[in-house]
Amino acid sequence: MRWQLLIERLRIPLMLFPSLAVLVVLFGGGMLFGVGQSFGYFPIIGLTDLTFQYYIDVLTDPNFFLSLWLTFRIAFISTFLSCVFAIGFAMVLRHQFRGSQLFTFIFQIPIPIPHLVAASGIVLLVTQSGVLSRISVELGLTQVPRDFPVMVFDRNGIAMILTYLWKEVPFIGIVVLAVLQGVGPQYEEIAQTLGANRWQRFRFVLLPLILPGVLSTSIIVFAYVFANYEIPLLLGVRHPTTLPVLAFENYQDPDLSLRPQAMAVSVILAVLAIGLLVTYKRLARLAVNR
Amino acid sequence: MQRFIRWFTIIFIVVAVLAPVIPQIVWSFSFRWFFPDLLPTSWSLDSWEYVFTDSSRVGESFLNSLYIALLSCFMSILVGLPASRAIALHEFPGKAVIEWVLMVPIIVPGLVSTLGIHQVFIRLGLTDSYIGVSLVHLIPCIPYFVLVMTSVFANYGTLLEDSARTLGANPWQVFWNVTFPGILPGMTVALMFTFLISWGQYVTTLLIGGGKIITLPMVLFPFISGVNYSNASAISLIFVAPAILVLVLTSRQLGKESSVMGGFGRL
Numbered sequence: 001m002r003w004q005l006l007i008e009r010l011r012i013p014l015m016l017f018p019s020l021a022v023l024v025v026l027f028g029g030g031m032l033f034g035v036g037q038s039f040g041y042f043p044i045i046g047l048t049d050l051t052f053q054y055y056i057d058v059l060t061d062p063n064f065f066l067s068l069w070l071t072f073r074i075a076f077i078s079t080f081l082s083c084v085f086a087i088g089f090a091m092v093l094r095h096q097f098r099g100s101q102l103f104t105f106i107f108q109i110p111i112p113i114p115h116l117v118a119a120s121g122i123v124l125l126v127t128q129s130g131v132l133s134r135i136s137v138e139l140g141l142t143q144v145p146r147d148f149p150v151m152v153f154d155r156n157g158i159a160m161i162l163t164y165l166w167k168e169v170p171f172i173g174i175v176v177l178a179v180l181q182g183v184g185p186q187y188e189e190i191a192q193t194l195g196a197n198r199w200q201r202f203r204f205v206l207l208p209l210i211l212p213g214v215l216s217t218s219i220i221v222f223a224y225v226f227a228n229y230e231i232p233l234l235l236g237v238r239h240p241t242t243l244p245v246l247a248f249e250n251y252q253d254p255d256l257s258l259r260p261q262a263m264a265v266s267v268i269l270a271v272l273a274i275g276l277l278v279t280y281k282r283l284a285r286l287a288v289n290r
Numbered sequence: 291m292q293r294f295i296r297w298f299t300i301i302f303i304v305v306a307v308l309a310p311v312i313p314q315i316v317w318s319f320s321f322r323w324f325f326p327d328l329l330p331t332s333w334s335l336d337s338w339e340y341v342f343t344d345s346s347r348v349g350e351s352f353l354n355s356l357y358i359a360l361l362s363c364f365m366s367i368l369v370g371l372p373a374s375r376a377i378a379l380h381e382f383p384g385k386a387v388i389e390w391v392l393m394v395p396i397i398v399p400g401l402v403s404t405l406g407i408h409q410v411f412i413r414l415g416l417t418d419s420y421i422g423v424s425l426v427h428l429i430p431c432i433p434y435f436v437l438v439m440t441s442v443f444a445n446y447g448t449l450l451e452d453s454a455r456t457l458g459a460n461p462w463q464v465f466w467n468v469t470f471p472g473i474l475p476g477m478t479v480a481l482m483f484t485f486l487i488s489w490g491q492y493v494t495t496l497l498i499g500g501g502k503i504i505t506l507p508m509v510l511f512p513f514i515s516g517v518n519y520s521n522a523s524a525i526s527l528i529f530v531a532p533a534i535l536v537l538v539l540t541s542r543q544l545g546k547e548s549s550v551m552g553g554f555g556r557l
Contacts, residue, residue: 015376016388018369019432026407027395027429033406092299103300105541109307112482112533114490116507117526120514121310124317124523129325131313137326145325166310220396227399230492230507234515244401248493251405266402273399 031270038263045256054264064265066240068272074157074242075226078164079218085165086172087214091202093173094180104177110170119163119234126151126159152235159235168221175213183209215284219277226273243269317523337524347504348525354420355489355505356532361424362431362488363481369428370435370480377436378443396433400494403429408497418502426498427488434483442476482540486533 036042040051058064093104110118125131133148142148151158183206191201232242241249243265250262317323318337320330341348376382377389407426408417416422446469454468492507499505506529513522 012376012380012382015372019373019392019436020388022369022425022428023391023395023432026425027400027403029410030403030406030408031398033410034402035406037406037409038402089299089303092296095296097296099300103303106307107303108537108541109311109534112486112537113530114486114507114533116490116492116510116514117314117530118310120510120522120526121314123514124313124519125310131309131328134326134328138328166306170307223397223399227401229401230511234511244399247401247405263402263405266399266405270399270402274397277397 034263035267037260038267040260042256042260047260054260055268057261058264058268063240064243064246067243067246070155070157070236070240071226071242071244071269072276074160074164074232075222078161078168078225079222081161082165082168082172082221083214083218085169086176086217087210089169090173090176090180090210091206093177108170108174110167111174113167115163115167115228115231116234118167119159119231122159122163122166123152123235126162153237155237157232157236160231163231163235164221164225168225172214172217172221175217176210179210179213180206211284215281219280222280223273223277226276227269314523314526317519318527320520337520340521341524341528346521347509348506348528351504351506351509352528354503355507358420358424358427358495358503358505359485359488361420362427363484365424365428366431366435366481366484367477370432370439374436374439375443378440379448392436393433395429400429404494404497411498417498418500420503423495423498423503424488426494427491431484431487434487435480438476438480438483439473442473442480445476446472478540482536485536489533 038054040047040049040054042048089107093100093107123130127133128145128148128150130148133142133145136142136148151162187205187209188201191205196204227244228242229244229248232245236242236245247262247265247269250258250265253259253262316330319333319335321332321334321336323330340346344350373392377385377392404426411417411422411426416425450468450472451464454464459467490507491505492511495503495505496508499508506525510522510525510529513519513525
């Protein structure tokens with residue numbers, strides 16, 4: 001009898017234990033190790049004195065701020081535009097019309113496609129000798145590849161933003177679409193009867209309903225883009241590069257003494273991401289409740 | 291007017307989705323495709339032949355990617371299913387904190403942690419091993435799996451299980467005949483996310499696999515940066531094939547059941 005009681009008591013902790021253990025031990029452990037190294041705890045190469053030196057080194061390097069600005073700008077623009085397009089497309093696809101199921105399926109195609117493949121496709125499309133450039137020659141707008149605007153290996157990161165948009169719009173869109181189709185037309189009809197115009201029906205009826213989903217998915221998207229390594233490595237200029245690439249390059253340097261700096265950059269990246277996302281969530285709550 | 295906006299948007303979506311895909315298909319069959327031709331002047335199967343040679347390592351890396359992704363899915367079920375159920379159907383102290391901890395990997399950039407894990411794994415001898423790579427892939431998989439499964443369990447409830455129990459079913463029968471078929475459609479979506487997260491990983495595999503375990507993105511990368519578009523496109527298409535298969539298998543759940551994607555609203 002006592003055993004049964006004990007098992008009953010331990011049931012929930014036992015259910016939670018495996019996943020928490022993986023995350024706390026692996027993710028938390030790795031983090032602790034990395035943070036320790038960023039403060040100069042690196043016994044293998046004989047460093048055990050804690051210091052802020054590596055953070056000072058990083059924060060006094062002008063390259064760091066160039067990289068930070070680039071990283072933030074790309075993440076912000078990609079996330080913002082993804083949300084706008086996703087909501088717009090979902091507003092159209094929520095209706096039942098001829099072929100709507102097929103078009104919804106086509107809309108979802110980018111979701112399972114790996115980012116690298118998306119990047120590869122965008123490169124074929126927008127390089128100066130790519131498909132768009134060829135079409136523009138055909139239309140008589142340009143003559144040689146040089147005439148076409150630079151979009152890959154450019155300082156604005158246009159190819160990167162296009163890659164992220166292609167991948168993330170359907171991801172946010174499908175979450176918004178699920179909400180919109182679940183709601184049905186009743187609320188809007190009521191609002192219409194009460195005299196709400198098209199914009200008011202969107203702003204005061206639909207937007208509050210889809211906002212939680214947009215908020216969560218945009219957080220996921222921003223965090224992903226902010227910390228992504230392979231897309232800027234593939235499509236971006238070498239200088240300035242994004243923070244993850246900067247950190248990883250320092251980490252892979254044969255000179256082990258650069259590792260604490262790499263760790264400092266990644267810790268700053270993580271802290272900034274958390275700070276930005278918490279602020280964003282607060283602001284969004286304020287804006288909604290107003 | 292509304293019809294016009296609708297069809298303009300639809301055409302835009304279709305063109306935008308297909309625009310990066312179609313050039314890849316054409317490139318993979320092209321031999322000479324000079325500027326400013328809109329189509330190749332000569333075609334060949336060279337890239338596809340290359341892809342199926344041993345020296346390209348595409349076959350080997352495909353199997354590696356598959357093995358690691360399936361291992362990540364298996365481990366996600368093992369650790370994620372009980373946690374999702376506990377969160378969806380039980381109230382307990384500290385629940386909010388635990389939910390938050392389970393979501394941390396999709397919010398906090400994993401770079402610090404991955405670099406840290408790398409050094410710990412070197413000492414534990416887990417680098418260059420399948421299990422090591424899968425364990426690191428598991429970290430971003432858990433939040434998505436739990437997010438989707440929590441709302442699946444919450445939506446499914448316990449009513450049917452209670453009835454089965456009242457009728458005398460033992461715990462195993464309840465799980466196998468009632469719970470499992472009930473959550474299966476939602477779980478395919480959760481597993482789709484898990485599979486695809488692992489399938490697309492690049493930097494974690496590069497680091498933890500130590501160059502010994504080659505996966506598809508690692509074979510693809512040098513061809514894109516080396517401007518060998520024919521080979522890059524052929525490998526891309528192979529890389530995409532299982533992903534598209536997974537989407538076809540799960541798209542019904544993805545579009546229809548709002549409860550499945552609804553999990554993303556609660557983050």
